[in-house]
Amino acid sequence: MLKHKHNHDECIESALEAAQKICEERETRFTPLRRRVLELVWSKHQPITAYEVLDLLSEGQKRVAPPTVYRALDFLIEEGFVHRIESLNAFVGCSDPAHKHQGHFMICTKCSNVTEMNEKSLHDVIKKAAKENGYTYENSILEIAGVCENCRN
Amino acid sequence: MLKHKHNHDECIESALEAAQKICEERETRFTPLRRRVLELVWSKHQPITAYEVLDLLSEGQKRVAPPTVYRALDFLIEEGFVHRIESLNAFVGCSDPAHKHQGHFMICTKCSNVTEMNEKSLHDVIKKAAKENGYTYENSILEIAGVCENCRN
DNA sequence: TGATGGGTTGATATTTTATAACAATCAGGG
DNA sequence: CCCTGATTGTTATAAAATATCAACCCATCA
Numbered sequence: 001m002l003k004h005k006h007n008h009d010e011c012i013e014s015a016l017e018a019a020q021k022i023c024e025e026r027e028t029r030f031t032p033l034r035r036r037v038l039e040l041v042w043s044k045h046q047p048i049t050a051y052e053v054l055d056l057l058s059e060g061q062k063r064v065a066p067p068t069v070y071r072a073l074d075f076l077i078e079e080g081f082v083h084r085i086e087s088l089n090a091f092v093g094c095s096d097p098a099h100k101h102q103g104h105f106m107i108c109t110k111c112s113n114v115t116e117m118n119e120k121s122l123h124d125v126i127k128k129a130a131k132e133n134g135y136t137y138e139n140s141i142l143e144i145a146g147v148c149e150n151c152r153n
Numbered sequence: 154m155l156k157h158k159h160n161h162d163e164c165i166e167s168a169l170e171a172a173q174k175i176c177e178e179r180e181t182r183f184t185p186l187r188r189r190v191l192e193l194v195w196s197k198h199q200p201i202t203a204y205e206v207l208d209l210l211s212e213g214q215k216r217v218a219p220p221t222v223y224r225a226l227d228f229l230i231e232e233g234f235v236h237r238i239e240s241l242n243a244f245v246g247c248s249d250p251a252h253k254h255q256g257h258f259m260i261c262t263k264c265s266n267v268t269e270m271n272e273k274s275l276h277d278v279i280k281k282a283a284k285e286n287g288y289t290y291e292n293s294i295l296e297i298a299g300v301c302e303n304c305r306n
Numbered sequence: 307t308g309a310t311g312g313g314t315t316g317a318t319a320t321t322t323t324a325t326a327a328c329a330a331t332c333a334g335g336g
Numbered sequence: 337c338c339c340t341g342a343t344t345g346t347t348a349t350a351a352a353a354t355a356t357c358a359a360c361c362c363a364t365c366a
Contacts, residue, residue: 031314050352065317070353072315086239087294089352106288115286125278126297133268135259135299141240142295144279146288182333184343203323218346223324225344242323 012042018097019081028079037072038093041082046112047090085114087143092116104142110151117142165195171250172234181232190225191246194235199265200243238267240296245269257295263304270295 023030083103236256
């Protein structure tokens with residue numbers, strides 16, 4: 001699940017390429033700004049806040065304003081390239097952008113690393129719970145806090 | 154699951170009494186302010202924001218400052234009398250304050266009503282998922298958005 | 307060609323949500 | 337009564353997000 005010491009540049013690059021390709025298919029616009037914001041979100045393997053993205057984006061140029069970042073993030077979330085972690089007010093790159101989905105996450109309370117769980121069984125259980133409570137399912141957020149394998153050792 | 158047209162005053166009253174009793178047992182201080190804030194949280198069956206509580210609390214007296222409300226809410230959450238809904242930045246009274254637990258919620262996207270799910274099976278599945286991903290479980294938030302039975306009709 | 311219109315980005319201001327820091331007050335034990 | 341720690345009051349500020357309108361880009365089409 002965790003890939004240690006992977007080549008992170010490669011990992012970013014492939015996320016950007018995937019996004020590019022998906023946007024071409026969907027005929028949505030993967031503009032330079034949106035591309036850059038996605039790159040910055042991926043620049044950490046931890047969740048990143050909108051204002052951290054803003055600071056990075058502003059380096060070496062006139063400071064950009066919050067809406068610039070939020071609008072780009074909205075687009076990326078809409079397309080499913082980025083997930084928002086509600087409990088942290090922060091954002092992470094999606095590990096499986098090809099299939100639009102709600103993210104379910106494990107968050108390490110020591111190192112802040114996030115693991116996205118794309119497990120159908122979990123998703124099914126949640127949908128079932130909704131149904132049993134009389135609700136028509138729309139979407140869900142699941143954020144589990146705990147200590148990851150790495151940090152326990 | 155939904156109780157329509159229940160006597161809401163009664164419902165508030167019993168929440169307050171339960172809290173009172175639990176605080177006595179735990180020897181924590183259920184002060185007038187904390188009691189009043191809990192009462193206000195329960196005054197809606199929908200999630201209420203901190204600043205809505207603040208406004209209600211300020212009625213007919215000198216306006217209170219945000220920390221007053223946030224501190225009271227922190228206490229109530231700590232004691233398990235109130236849950237925070239992350240996806241709404243809002244708060245709801247806990248339906249089962251006797252047992253400290255993490256809240257799992259259904260949120261109606263039409264009427265904003267919230268249903269707390271205290272289902273052990275769901276909780277177990279979530280814990281299991283954490284374990285399978287190599288995490289030591291600490292706590293979790295689950296917030297399912299959908300349309301409730303009432304609003305579908 | 308250049309007018310038009312939708313989508314995107316820029317810019318300014320403001321709102322909403324939450325916390326830091328320190329002073330005043332209160333409640334209970336010695 | 338005085339001390340101590342917890343609680344509440346007060347002022348200021350930080351952090352997160354959005355509203356609004358102007359400028360720009362660019363594809364289309366009259």
